[in-house]
Amino acid sequence: MTYSRQRQRDNMNKAITKEDMALLKEASEMFNETGCVPGIDGEQVPAERIVPDVKEYISETIDDPEAIYDPEIWDTPGFTLVLSWLAKKWHQRCHKLAHRRSKNPEQYLTKEQQEACLESAAAELIREITQGRPLN
Numbered sequence: 001m002t003y004s005r006q007r008q009r010d011n012m013n014k015a016i017t018k019e020d021m022a023l024l025k026e027a028s029e030m031f032n033e034t035g036c037v038p039g040i041d042g043e044q045v046p047a048e049r050i051v052p053d054v055k056e057y058i059s060e061t062i063d064d065p066e067a068i069y070d071p072e073i074w075d076t077p078g079f080t081l082v083l084s085w086l087a088k089k090w091h092q093r094c095h096k097l098a099h100r101r102s103k104n105p106e107q108y109l110t111k112e113q114q115e116a117c118l119e120s121a122a123a124e125l126i127r128e129i130t131q132g133r134p135l136n
Helices: 003-015 018-034 047-063 077-098 111-130
Strands: 036-038 044-046
Touching (some): 018 077
16 A cells, blocks of 8 residues: 555545444444445445445555545445445455565555455455344
8 A cells, every 4th residue: 555545544534523433333233234234325225235336446546546535435324334344354365465564565465466355355245244244
């Protein structure tokens, strides 16, 4: 991960308001009760249906570390929740592959290796969602 991507993530973390946290909590509760998360229009969408869009979003940041997040997407609590799950799994996979005790193991991996980690993490996340495993 480049310095600018880390700075971007730090800024996003700082930008999460109490209202945003409440929406994420509601999305998490909805998922725990129904297996669905709020979609763009607030309708319930099965969480596994959002994973491919989230995967594409992360893939774009791999290809272009300077990519700026889209506030329209981030204003969708369901997308943000699934993004947090997939990003965590992706980072864990990259960390294992890099074999380094680094805060940002992605900096030691090629784009292809990062994409392979992302593909594997997305498949695992979909399995966990459809099998009803706890994700929080």
